[in-house]
Amino acid sequence: MNYRSLADLNDSIVRNLHRLPRDIDLVVGIPRSGLLAANLLSLVANIPLTDLDSFLDGRLYTSGTTKRSARLKRGLGDMRRILILDDSINSGEALTRARERVEAAGVQGNFIFAAVYGAKVQHPEADFIFERVKHPRMFQWNFMHHGILERSCVDIDGVLCLDPTEAENDDGEAYRRFLDEALPLHVTSQRVGWLVTSRLEKYRAQTESWLKRQGIEYGELVMLDLPSKAERQRLNAHGGFKGEFYRNCDATLFIESEEAQAIKIAQISGKPVLCVETHHVYMPDALSPTALRQQMRNLPHRLREGSRDTGARWKGIAREMMGENAYQTLKNLVRPQPRN
Numbered sequence: 001m002n003y004r005s006l007a008d009l010n011d012s013i014v015r016n017l018h019r020l021p022r023d024i025d026l027v028v029g030i031p032r033s034g035l036l037a038a039n040l041l042s043l044v045a046n047i048p049l050t051d052l053d054s055f056l057d058g059r060l061y062t063s064g065t066t067k068r069s070a071r072l073k074r075g076l077g078d079m080r081r082i083l084i085l086d087d088s089i090n091s092g093e094a095l096t097r098a099r100e101r102v103e104a105a106g107v108q109g110n111f112i113f114a115a116v117y118g119a120k121v122q123h124p125e126a127d128f129i130f131e132r133v134k135h136p137r138m139f140q141w142n143f144m145h146h147g148i149l150e151r152s153c154v155d156i157d158g159v160l161c162l163d164p165t166e167a168e169n170d171d172g173e174a175y176r177r178f179l180d181e182a183l184p185l186h187v188t189s190q191r192v193g194w195l196v197t198s199r200l201e202k203y204r205a206q207t208e209s210w211l212k213r214q215g216i217e218y219g220e221l222v223m224l225d226l227p228s229k230a231e232r233q234r235l236n237a238h239g240g241f242k243g244e245f246y247r248n249c250d251a252t253l254f255i256e257s258e259e260a261q262a263i264k265i266a267q268i269s270g271k272p273v274l275c276v277e278t279h280h281v282y283m284p285d286a287l288s289p290t291a292l293r294q295q296m297r298n299l300p301h302r303l304r305e306g307s308r309d310t311g312a313r314w315k316g317i318a319r320e321m322m323g324e325n326a327y328q329t330l331k332n333l334v335r336p337q338p339r340n
Helices: 004-017 033-045 051-058 093-107 147-151 173-182 199-213 229-235 239-248 259-269 289-296 297-305 311-322 326-332
Strands: 003-004 024-030 049-051 083-089 110-118 128-132 137-139 152-154 193-198 218-224 254-258 272-274 280-282
Touching: 004 110, 004 128, 024 033, 024 051, 033 049, 049 051, 051 093, 051 239, 083 093, 083 137, 093 110, 110 147, 128 193, 137 311, 147 193, 152 239, 173 199, 193 199, 193 229, 193 239, 199 218, 229 272, 239 254, 259 272, 259 280, 259 289
Parallel strands: 003 137, 024 049, 024 083, 083 110, 110 128, 152 193, 152 254, 193 218, 254 272
Antiparallel strands: 272 280
16 A cells, blocks of 8 residues: 655655746645645745636635745736646546636646646646656545545544543443544545454444444444453453454455554554554555655654663664564665675
8 A cells, every 4th residue: 555644745745846847926726635735835835826716716815924925926917837736646537627627718827737646657637747656545635535445444443533531441431421422533434344443342332323423334343352441451452453353354454543553453464554643554564665754754753752762762663663574674774885
């Protein structure tokens, strides 16, 4: 699975800005997710922004006071080179429709039609592709609306709803109240293959009732068959239970809430795990260059948490995040080569 987070989207835009013409007067985002990419590019390059519908109606977005420039004060009639941007391209249908609408409106200008992510290096419908991302692919802004959910295991707490607080997680009356009133988090528009949760089997009826009220469709609800929270904690059964089920079912992706569990599930199952806490895809063994870049992004944050720790701690963090095999691969890549 080729996954791109919001941070990756921003990185792709910044990394490729130098490839675009320097005299772009306006960025036009194709609704809806194209607006996300267009907004990021507009802000980093300090270029005026609008969406496609507003552009065709002759309207621009206003700008804040901190980034005022002569270019931001220009009217639509003064803008000659215009970038029309989408977040991704596959069939090319969205960019084709955008081009047809611009031509039908008779708007004059030098237009560049582009997408940040393309399934191929070049698409005939696009003048410019920032980065190739092959299928299968998924983005942070659409992962809960992707067709792969039909073939996925999905955690409940921390993914579909907020985690219980310490006070709510008492395995008693407060927890039962939480199960009835849990606040939705990531809303899905697709049917989920398997809901796999460390909630105890004795709470199945309340869990099913909440899922029904939220309109969440799924194939199977898999719960932990233990008598109590204390027993679950004694056995440390969370990640192991999920990993074993994932390994033995036909799912091709697991969506997990917590990083430590995501790493363990990937190691046990031998399959990829998307963690919504970090928005990284954890692999069981080796890391792709993209996954390596995603995981390395977290290292500076972790280093800042304890600058007086020894180097051994940093190595331990890297091992935890990547898995032993991937860590050794990275270590071999950066090890100084012997001189001849």
